[in-house]
Amino acid sequence: MKQQIIDEINKRAKPLHTSQDLEPLMDEIGEIPIVLLGEATHGSAEFYKWRFEMTKKLIVEKGFNAVVVEGDWPPCFELNRYVKGKAHQDTDLKTLLKQLFNYYPSWVLGNEEMIPVIEWVKDYNRELPEEEKIGFYGNDVKSLWESLEEVIRYLERTESDELVAMAKMIYANLESSQRNPQIYGLNAMFFGQSVAEDVEALYQKVVESRKDLKDIDDEQFNDEINAFVMRNSERYWRSMATEGPDNWNIRVYHMVDMIYRLMEYHGEQSKIIVWGHNTHFGDARATEGMPLEGFVNEGQVIREQKGEDQVYILGFSTYSGEVIASTAWNEPLQVMEVPPAVEGSWDALLHEAGAEDRLLIFGKDEPVFSTSIPQRAIGAVYRPHEVEYQTYVATRLSDRYNALIHIDQTRPVKPLLPK
Known part of the structure; x- marks a missing residue:
């Protein structure tokens, strides 16, 4: 052979x-x-x-x-x-x-x-x-803190006071993790310090607030994607403490979704x-x-x-x-x-x-x-x-x-x- x-x-x-x-x-x-x-x-x-x-x-x-x-x-x-x-x-x-x-x-x-x-x-x-x-562009999922910070800046620009408060509360609740996503995963899994529900709620409110936007430019698209990354990044790092394929597969499906979102943004003829x-x-x-x-x-x-x-x-x-x-x-x-x-x-x-x-x-x-x-x-x-x-x-x-x-x-x- x-x-x-x-x-x-x-x-x-x-x-x-x-x-x-x-x-x-x-x-x-x-x-x-x-x-x-x-x-x-x-x-x-x-x-x-x-x-x-x-x-x-x-x-x-x-x-x-x-x-x-x-x-x-x-x-x-x-x-x-x-x-x-x-x-x-x-x-x-x-x-x-x-x-x-x-x-x-x-x-x-x-x-x-x-x-x-x-x-x-x-x-x-x-x-x-x-x-x-x-x-x-980058299609990875690991930027929890960085994307959350971008979401806060976006919400401050749009004077969304309620959502700014939600986002800053999430940020404060992450302080015990010292900007270390692996520590966050352990804290969420074993010490009840998960921000999953709050992150999901914030993400859904951001999506709802943008539903009427049409023909967005790069900067508006950046705002949308950072909210998407924030949500999936929290899921990804929270799953680090579990066994099996979930952590890997969360990242995979995020990266694929990012490709699709970029193609949609660039139009019908995008490659x-x-x-x-x-x-x-x-x-x-x-x-x-x-x-x-x-x-x-x-x-x-x-x-x-x-x-x-x-x-x-x-x-x-x-x-x-x-x-x-x-x-x-x-x-x-x-x-x-x-x-x-x-x-x-x-x-x-x-x-x-x-x-x-x-x-x-x-x-x-x-x-x-x-x-x-x-x-x-x-x-x-x-x-x-x-x-x-x-x-x-x-x-x-x-x-x-x-x-x-x-x-x-x-x-x-x-x-x-x-x-």
């Missing part, structure tokens, strides 16, 4: 050297409105490089009008203001990124590889009318590019562990809800190199070795078929590539020489992705903040 897989890789894989080598992907994507661009780690420079190349082509050649990254809404909305020329125009982008992404894992968006991406979108927007400018990890995008049903334990992900949910012809999933892999990660959550970042992939994994087979960067596009019926074989997945936390076996996911490659980019040797991103 191993040789059969290697032979099929050599038969089907195309060399990947320049952006022109991405043209077959453009043909495959056609008019699909949602494109998910994955990554096999949270800290490899080449994944950023090729997602940037894909993003440019999708915007210029296919008319995509929004870029969404795996980041919190408030700081990413500041980048939306930046690329649309509405704020921070006198601020050096490197300085701005340091200010916005000064929390763990800071290097995922606070890195030098993101600078040309954001500057390119800003330059592209320069000659576009306001209604056609490319948006830049959206999303950056995130393979674990979020590669259809969970094509892995062995996730479905058995009740976990879903964005790729699966969008395929189920919108249809497989409405979303295109591009995965990534690597054989070896270096990566930015940390040994535990909130621990300092460091450059780590990515050891050669374990024997028999997809990553190792792709290397054995030819130690070069390649593009693989899958079809509907793939008996070879639908074989369940481990594929490596490295997150923000990585201990390669202790629990390497835990970083592999049994994967039916052609069922999980529409296409795969393999980077044989990867380099670490360049973080903007020190360790």
Whole structure:
């Protein structure tokens, strides 16, 4: 079987050297409105490089009008203001990124590889009318305090005294958590300090107060989304103290809903590019562990809800190199070795078929590539020489992705903040 897989890789894989080598992907994507661009780690420079190349082509050649990254809404909305020329125009982008992404894992968006991406979108927007400018957003769910603060500012602007009082009471009740969402989850679960009912009530009142708004602009949309994030972020952090898939799945459904809300905001012809990890995008049903334990992900949910012809999933892999990660959550970042992939994994087979960067596009019926074989997945936390076996996911490659980019040797991103 191993040789059969290697032979099929050599038969089907195309060399990947320049952006022109991405043209077959453009043909495959056609008019699909949602494109998910994955990554096999949270800290490899080449994944950023090729997602940037894909993003440019999708915007210029296919008319995509929004870029969404795996980041919190408030700081990413500041980048939306930046690329649309509405704020921070006198601020050096490197300085701005340091200010916005000064929390763990800071290097995922606070890195030098993101600078040309954001500057390119800003330059592209320069000659576009306001209604056609490319948006830049984050669809994550973790900004409970930041989004609540934005909701308070919005309510103060609209002189909604009753709702301001409600929001400030929620904020005061969260003080015992010291702005630490994990402490809040424990306090809510074990010490009766949940603000869930109050947050839900506030959210519903904010929605009701906005029901007559039509043709909202970016700033009004920002107000709406911060209320939505506030509600779901409270749910997410409160669920941290529970076992099972609920916490993960709350985040997944929020991130998918954010994609849909952004598409609705950008209009009927909207097309959206999303950056995130393979674990979020590669259809969970094509892995062995996730479905058995009740976990879903964005790729699966969008395929189920919108249809497989409405979303295109591009995965990534690597054989070896270096990566930015940390040994535990909130621990300092460091450059780590990515050891050669374990024997028999997809990553190792792709290397054995030819130690070069390649593009693989899958079809509907793939008996070879639908074989369940481990594929490596490295997150923000990585201990390669202790629990390497835990970083592999049994994967039916052609069922999980529409296409795969393999980077044989990867380099670490360049973080903007020190360790």
